[in-house]
Amino acid sequence: MDRFVVISGCSGGGKSTLLAELARRGFATVEEPGRRIVAEQLSAGGTDLPWVDLAGFARRAVSLAQQDRVAAQNRSGWVFFDRGLVDAAAALAFATGEPLDAALCAAHRSNRRVFLTPPWPEIFAGDDARRHDLTAAMAEYERLLRVYPDLGYEVTLLPKLSVAARADFLLATLGATDASDPPP
Numbered sequence: 001m002d003r004f005v006v007i008s009g010c011s012g013g014g015k016s017t018l019l020a021e022l023a024r025r026g027f028a029t030v031e032e033p034g035r036r037i038v039a040e041q042l043s044a045g046g047t048d049l050p051w052v053d054l055a056g057f058a059r060r061a062v063s064l065a066q067q068d069r070v071a072a073q074n075r076s077g078w079v080f081f082d083r084g085l086v087d088a089a090a091a092l093a094f095a096t097g098e099p100l101d102a103a104l105c106a107a108h109r110s111n112r113r114v115f116l117t118p119p120w121p122e123i124f125a126g127d128d129a130r131r132h133d134l135t136a137a138m139a140e141y142e143r144l145l146r147v148y149p150d151l152g153y154e155v156t157l158l159p160k161l162s163v164a165a166r167a168d169f170l171l172a173t174l175g176a177t178d179a180s181d182p183p184p
Helices: 015-024 033-044 054-072 085-096 102-107 134-150 163-174
Strands: 004-009 028-030 079-082 113-117 154-157
Touching: 004 015, 004 085, 004 134, 015 028, 015 079, 015 163, 028 054, 033 054, 033 085, 054 079, 054 085, 085 102, 085 134, 113 134, 113 163, 134 154
Parallel strands: 004 079, 004 113, 028 079, 113 154
Antiparallel strands: none
16 A cells, blocks of 8 residues: 555654644544553553553554554545554564564555654653653664565655654655645
């Protein structure tokens, strides 16, 4: 799906803020599976939380990412994902020590270009859903920096700019001028 674009990278690097800006501009966006799972698990008193049961959390994230892709097929134009299936599959591989499910990732490809937010210590902050520290976030970032190219994706690092300038950079890189524009 060339119109499905993943924004991934370092936790606390500004992904959700960038997605909010893209949504403000009229683009379709999909919230990070992990944040939704954490909110649901905290509300229900569940244990599929990254700091309690990372493998259980990652399995849920894989499932939710797949559901997100199916739901996004009904949207027109560009669709921007805050993380997605590859991130969830990489987390599951890390949690279990098993190999990454490359076949699953290949069966559900997104745009060949994936945008990664690099570590940005000046804006990193923990919250109820992000209980890990910057060191753990950077380790995850390094894994993703290897996984995406290994799966045939072209990684573009997002520059540390204002939110509006970051959105402009991303859209210019894709050649997207309008929310309804199809991919070139």
